[in-house]
Amino acid sequence: MEMDWSALIVKIRDERDKKAFRALFTHFAPRVKAFLMRSGADASLAEECAQEVMATLWQKAHLFDPSRASAATWIFTIARNRKIDAIRKMKRPEPEDLPWGPESEPDQEDVLALQQESTKLGDAIAQLPQKQRELIEQAYFGDLSHSEIADATGLPLGTIKSRIRLALDRLRHAMK
């Protein structure tokens, strides 16, 4: 049985539940730290940033909408923004927020649908051929442009672009 991470974030939002936070921390903080280290941070900077990312999760729990993003996706966006800020040292322009209607609890059906889609996407990524998966990972985690990936792997730029395109096509197909 998979953990319902989204429900734990909602518990932090509603009840400031430290037990829920500890469970989220134990699962996600080591992953966030690894992500930041792959993005070029040394262990101590990555540790500090991972703590900040988890503190942000606590502080911004009221902004989390489980019908719009999974817990992992939301944490990824916080970690990504921290990476730009602390490691790449630039600003991160964010798109304008959509003008949502009056605040209302998200529809339980939407929450469930999103969780199922996230699981499906995770499975589809796991089933990608290894070479395609590695390139997708490098595109997200390594702080490398496609041409830098080309230098690092010795693959021609065209091969990298077409492999990534193939991987995305597969994911799209799997999500239909």
Add this chain to the structure above:
Amino acid sequence: MTDNIKHQVSDELLMAYSAGNLPEAFSLTIATHISLCDESRARLGAFDSVGGSLIETGETAELSEDSFEATMAMIENTENPIIADISGENEGVLPKPLRDYVGGDVDAVKWRSLGMGVKQAILPTSKEATARLLFIPAGTAMPDHGHVGTEMTLVLQGAFSDEVDRFARGDIEIADEHMDHTPIADIGEDCICLTATDAKLRFNSWLPRLVQPFFRI
């Protein structure tokens, strides 16, 4: 917001934006485009989910011993900031991410003339790429130019046409080194665009090339 946008941003750039690997000027252009284009916003959501899945299934790194306690202390030592959204009106020519860089809407832009009624304003971003607003009077052609690197052009007001197609508000055109083009603003309205370039533009006629060093085009 706008549903008749024909020219969206490519998967490659959207993925790099989601991953946080683009120069600031490109991020700004994409954030502004997404503010105007619901389809690109939805696609970005999908790319963010890929990032989420990779985190979920990815490697772990060992935390320092007191990591959890340190994080709790961090939380307790910070006042819980209630972040009010004071972005104000969504109407205007410039979407919010761009207004943040300009310090207001179009009337706050500090234009510099490039001649022939064409004006530009360079926005403060990190150095690897340059973001600029361009004002092209209705019916006017921009100098024919090629590219050394990548150039993104996002239309904010009016429209322009070039060898490729016609581009209107919210549309984004990506040009690379293989492309020479001469954008011409529509007759009806002055055209305002946001462009991001990661290398200097290469103008094909001698005059703009001469003024290039002065105007940082």
